[in-house]
Amino acid sequence: MTTNRKQYATGRLTAVTGAATVEDAFKSGVRRLNLDEKKDGLIYVPHSYDKKQPAALAVMLHGAGAPAENGLSLLQRYADARNIILLAPASRSYSWDIIATDAFGPDVIFIDQALSFIFKYFAINQNRIAIGGFSDGASYAFCLGLTNGDLFTHIIAFSPGFAYAPEKKGKPAVFISHGEYDPVLPIDSCSRRIVPQLQRQGLEVNYIEFRGRHEVPSNISGSAVAWFTGSPSPSL
Template identity: 65%
Template sequence: MVTKRGKYSTGRITTKPGKPTGRAGVATGVQPLGLDSQKDGFIYVPPGYDSSKPAALAVMLHGAGAPATQGLSLLQPYADAHNIILIAPAARAYSWDIIASDAFGPDAIYLDQALALAFDTYAIDHQQLAIGGFSDGASYALCLGLTNGDLFTHVIAFSPGFAYTLQTRGKPAVFISHGVDDPVLPIAPCSRRIASQLRRQGVALKYTEFAGGHEIPAAISASAVAWFAPAQH
């Protein structure tokens, strides 16, 4: 695994989409990324994937202390109907680098490698390229999504705590949801503050509050998917 941390110190992703050069579409379903023998993540490719019909791609990040499969589960129920390929990385530490060590580095590197693998193997719709997550994963998705708005077209943040950037490129559309009774990440200093900041910056924002706690009701996740990737027919 590449460990040139300094190159990623601002959270910038270096990989760019392009035409796949690998064996596009051979493997479908859930597969390990194969990027780390100790702490790997997963990729999910819908069984109906067709390289002649580029798929949306969503990188989905787990909450603090959770496994990579939590990230996968956030959108997997909708992936087949909406032609979405999912990448679910595992954080290098208990949470994502900017949270665990107060600096971008190992996780940005790992995500860059995961994206390179996907771009090299599968036909991806460059206009439907999201990063998202839940809780700490949502916070990190906002950090990397806003930093790399020239790559990610959408950010999906379920109950985030903060958004931090050292630099920004582009302006991805942002979806934020949060429970009004969240006891883990209270809504006022978290999503309401983030939403206010993004509106001042002119970011296209879909913001939803719901009756509930630190969770993602099915109606909320379905709304996020419909916003990001309309169903394929």
């Protein structure tokens, strides 16, 4: 399939939500997307999923140099109880395209294809569609989340480095967490700058600082899920 990369130059996605049109025999658990032989993505379908009750969707992006499994692991422990389908793509290179090459391109295209797959096979709650990630994955989640805020209702950013979008659409709600002693992406030059920038844009920001380093403690990920799903914090 030939893809026109120019149409993705600003990070805009083309996948659209709607009623699932294909019956999928896969019931629950982890599966490969089978969209790429070497750098594929993963999907987790919760045991609670029922096409008659549309699930929330969270696209979770790994940090630099990590596999797709790392993105999946950020929220997987909560997916069954909260009826969340998780999509975890793998970056085409060591990190996400705008970070690695200063331009949108192959990662936007792959994520768009993955989202089209999800919307084709699964019933999704259009009021609960998040994009998120950790570290570079969190930064890239901002890139796509702010650019496609008419698709993504929520952005979940664990320890982001920056929030960049050449083209902004919609006003997604934002969750940010950051460790006070993060040696990789220092909080002063990262989240403490990002938060006021987003607030000046009129975005709703739920911001948590914690006594930790470059990490995602379970109480932080639990708070993010509760915020995203609009339900009490889960017990672990």
